[in-house]
Amino acid sequence: MxxxxxxxxxxxxxxxxxxxxxxxxxxxxxxxLPKIVQPTFAKDTFNVTTFGARPDGITLNTQAINEAITTCSKKGGGVVLVPNGMWLTGPIVLKSNVNLHIKKAATLLFTEDKSQYPLVEGSYEGKSAARNQSPISATNQENIAITGQGIIDGSGDVWRAVNKAQLTESAWNAKKASGGVLKANGLTWYPSEQFMKASVENRSMLLKEGVSLQSFADMKDFLRPNLLVITKCKKVLLEGVTFQNSPAWCLHPLMSENLTLRNLTIKNPEYAHNGDGMDIESCKNFLVDGCTIDVGDxxxxxxxxxxxxxxxxxxxxxxxxxxxxxxxxxxxxxxxxxxxxxxxxxxxxxxxxxxxxxxxxxxxxxxxxxxxxxxxxxxxxxxxxxxxxxxxxxxxxxxxFATDSPRDERPVVxxxxxxxxxxxxxxxxxxxxxxxxxxxxxxxxxxxxxxxxxxxxxxxxxxxxxDASNITLEKVTLISENTKPVIAVNNSDSLIFNAIQYKANTALLFAIAGERSKAIQILQTDSSKAQKQIEFTEGATKEAITVNTGK
The missing domain is CATH 2.160.20.10 (Single-stranded right-handed beta-helix, Pectin lyase-like)
Structure with a gap:
């Protein structure tokens, strides 16, 4: 049986x-190459100031900016203009046929008041999860854009934990003085007691059947949002602006089609946990062109x-x-x-x-x-x-692993x-x-x-x-300090090393290990510069390799 x-x-x-x-x-x-369809927009312009927005860095402009976007979309689309200034706001929701244009001297600054970000059904590392609403989002929209040369700042520092080892002494002291709480060992700073409790207890943010969003209320502060999430949208353009200081991932297009991300600057601190630049997930037809990225993941x-x-x-x-x-x-x-x-x-x-x-x-x-x-x-x-x-x-x-090499287990495919x-x-x-x-x-x-x-x-x-198969290296130069060996092979087959260059007086050129190593070819490679050409260990034999120098 x-x-x-x-x-x-x-x-x-x-x-x-x-x-x-x-x-x-x-x-x-x-x-x-793949073809990416670009969005187009009407020329009508809707200035956020017309809807009561104020660029003083104090007034919360959430309602005014969203009203401008909704009005623009309902009237057939066009440009929603964010002029020069410091525009404090809560979450913004993009709508079809709207180009949110941020002028060069404009900063769209998302509020540090976390109560402005309601809990929503979102995604975390590829699974359904409870999250705070993203500062910028769109779902099931078409023909949308964010353009200009301004700055979009997610105020990410109020959301993130950070380890003492990641900061300078002065930065660490400033972080402690800003509020928050320290882990018992004094080596990790958390934005709040709630965040620390959820982190230390390793609580899950994943959504499961029968579990309501409200059940995550006591760990809300832990559920950091991605700065921008575009879900199930078509014809999306992000161009020219700077996205920075995200609470988690910076840009997250999800299940969307025909994306263009052009000439963006994406910045997160080096210590930003999950501070990815862009995560393009389950998307079709996309172009990432001319972007400059400096992030923490x-x-x-x-x-x-x-x-x-x-x-x-x-x-x-x-x-x-x-x-x-x-x-x-x-x-x-x-x-x-x-x-x-x-x-x-x-x-x-x-x-x-x-x-x-x-x-x-x-x-x-x-x-x-x-x-x-x-x-x-x-x-x-x-x-x-x-x-x-x-x-x-x-x-x-x-x-x-207990050792540097993976265990030699072979589960069923x-x-x-x-x-x-x-x-x-x-x-x-x-x-x-x-x-x-x-x-x-x-x-x-x-x-x-x-x-x-x-x-x-x-x-x-x-x-x-x-555990590699059918790998070819041709005209590859390996200038390595550690020359014992230059190339190591373990339980791999059908490898071709053709015209390999390396340092003179190399101690060992090839180390072949494992009884599953076979059908390895060394072609057009001068092995005379090496003190020793090949070494066999862990069940590998001379039959595993063929040498043809071409001389």
Whole structure:
């Protein structure tokens, strides 16, 4: 009976995997990029001052600004003008056919009075959750925009906790003097007793059947809003303005279509927990162009829901272009995951600079997420002073191991198995990082079909591949300080290393480990500069590798 059940599970898993492999998506290429439809607006202008708004930084203008937006929309649309000044306001709701235009010397400042933000049904990291209403939001709207050269400030510091280690001594003393409460050990500042209690008790904000929003009232202060949330909208334009100081994520387009984010400046403090720049979730047809980002978490991030809820939604983030962007501080420059259970595909990233981020190109997931990430293309990516990895794949996000290597367990492939495949990276330069390339798949589902070419990585450590399959490195230069080894391979197969360059007098060029390592080719690579070419450990054998120097 047990054998029969095992056989049925194996057949079911094989059918599931074969169905995934057979899925077809639209064909795009560098010559045939996705097309994004732009919104258009009537020329009629509605000045917020006409509705009683005052730019003195004291008057709460929530009603006046929302009345201007609603009136504009009802009259066929146009421009709602926010002139020069300091405009204090509560939550703003965008409406169809309205372009909210913020002049260069104007600041839209969201109030620190949290009672102005009612509890709403929202989303947290890909799952339905109770949140405070976002400072700016729109749902089921079409043809909307925020443009201009002004500033949108979310007053995020009154919402966030912060650790003492994240601040200078003077900043920490100022934070304590501002109010709030300290954790018992004196090392964490919280905005309020309510926030601290919910955090210390690890209370969930997720919405479940039979649980009302009112039941979250005693932890309201803990439910930080994202600065801007656009849900199920079509033809959206964000252009020219500065978004800063968000309570949580800065920009969160969700289940929307035809998005253009152009020439934005996005700023959050380095200590801003969940202070992502933009999280594009389950969206279709999007352009991110010419943005400058300096934040406390991932900068440009692709998501599509989390675990079973994300898989049921079944909406990949797809058909996107990211170009001409500069990222300073952030956990990753361009990121996919970890909430990618609906999948991501057909995304083109090019002509970008990452300076000082934790990681450069970052792909992350974990068992249980499911989802397929495929057809990701990146070229002309230039990086400097990357704290960790320049190119990073890891299917063990937030998993802790007794050792540095994942356990050699091979669960059955099922709907919770994430798949990352079919990507090409070319013309990438990184000067300064801890590690050049790190690829760690799952033993039951390797990272697969990745091509990297014309890459120069000047880093402390070269490259490492664990549970990877069908990976090609061609014309890749690895200038690493730690040369034992330059390239490490563990339980990976069908790898091609063609025309690899490295430092002279390298101690060890390749370290091959694991009995599942096989079909590894070294082509057109001069190994004579290395003191030792290849070392085999942990069950790997010489049969795993073929060397052809081309001489």
């Amino acid at each position: 047990k054998k029969r059940i095992s056989l049925l599970i194996a057949i079911s898993s094989a059918m599931f995997y074969n169905n995934l492999i057979a899925q077809k998506t639209p064909t795009y290429s560098w010559k045939n 991932d900068a440009i991030c692709i998501k599509s829901g989390k675990d079973e809820e994300g898989r049921k939604r079944g909406m990949p983030t797809e058909n996107g272009i990211v170009r001409n962007c500069i990222v300073y501080n952030g956990h990753g420059g361009f990121v996919v995951g970890s909430e990618m259970s609906g999948g991501a595909r057909n995304i083109f990233v090019y002509d970008c600079t990452f300076t000082g981020t934790d990681k450069g190109l970052r792909f992350k997931s974990v068992r249980g997420r499911g989802g397929i990430v495929e057809n990701i293309y990146a070229k002309n990516i230039f990086m400097k002073d990357i704290a960790q990895e320049a190119i990073f794949f890891d299917m063990y996000y937030f998993v802790k 099922n709907e919770g198995t994430p798949i990352f495949r079919n990507m090409r990276f070319e013309n990438i330069v990184c000067r300064g990082a801890n590690k050049g390339i790190f690829v760690r798949g799952l033993s039951e589902m390797p990272i697969q079909n990745i091509q990297m070419s014309n890459i120069v990585l000047d880093t402390k450590i070269g490259a490492e591949f664990i």
